[in-house]
Every structure is written in C-alpha cells, then in structure tokens.
Amino acid sequence: MEQFNxxxxxxxxxxxxxxxxxxxLKRKRITGNVGGNTAGPKYIKIGRLVKYRKVDLDQYIADMxxxxxxxxxxxx
Numbered sequence: 435m436e437q438f439n440x441x442x443x444x445x446x447x448x449x450x451x452x453x454x455x456x457x458x459l460k461r462k463r464i465t466g467n468v469g470g471n472t473a474g475p476k477y478i479k480i481g482r483l484v485k486y487r488k489v490d491l492d493q494y495i496a497d498m499x500x501x502x503x504x505x506x507x508x509x510x
Contacts (some may be wrong), residue, residue, distance in 0.1 A: 441490040448475070448486035452495070458487075 449456045452475070462474025463484070475494035479488050 440487045442478075442485040443485070443491070445484055448477075448491060451488075451491055464471060 443451060443502070445456050445459050449459050452459075459474060463477060467473040475486060475491040477484050
C-alpha cells in the first residue's frame with residue numbers, strides 16, 4: 435500500500451532528485467542492464483507519461499554499493 439501514497443516524479447524531477455541527467459535516465463530505460471550495464475531505477479508509465487515513484491528512487495539509492503575508498507570499488 436506504501437506505493438500508492440508515494441509521490442510520482444517526472445523524468446526531470448527524478449533526475450534532479452538523483453543528481454543525474456535526464457538523458458541518463460532515458461538511456462537506462464532503453465538499455466536496462468544489457469551488456470553489463472547497471473539497471474536504472476524502476477519507473478511506471480501512465481499512458482505515454484513516464485513517472486518515477488519516490489519510494490523506488492529511494493530504494494535504488496539504498497541498493498547502490500557504498501565505499502570508504504577507491505580500492506573498494508575494484509573489489510566488488
């Protein structure tokens with residue numbers, strides 16, 4: 435039921451929220467995790483409109499690995 439109470443963001447607002455470009459989000463919707471790419475955040479479509487649930491964006495951030503130093507990045 436939580437998903438129905440979460441705000442819906444347009445691509446431009448979601449990009450601001452994640453501090454990425456709108457083009458990055460568009461690319462992630464097209465390519466997903468093809469070719470070893472990391473998948474982008476979940477989105478929904480209402481007719482032709484693409485929307486992002488705030489709860490999905492928060493989960494996307496929470497699922498990203500975090501590092502203490504650069505060497506950790508190569509160990510993942």
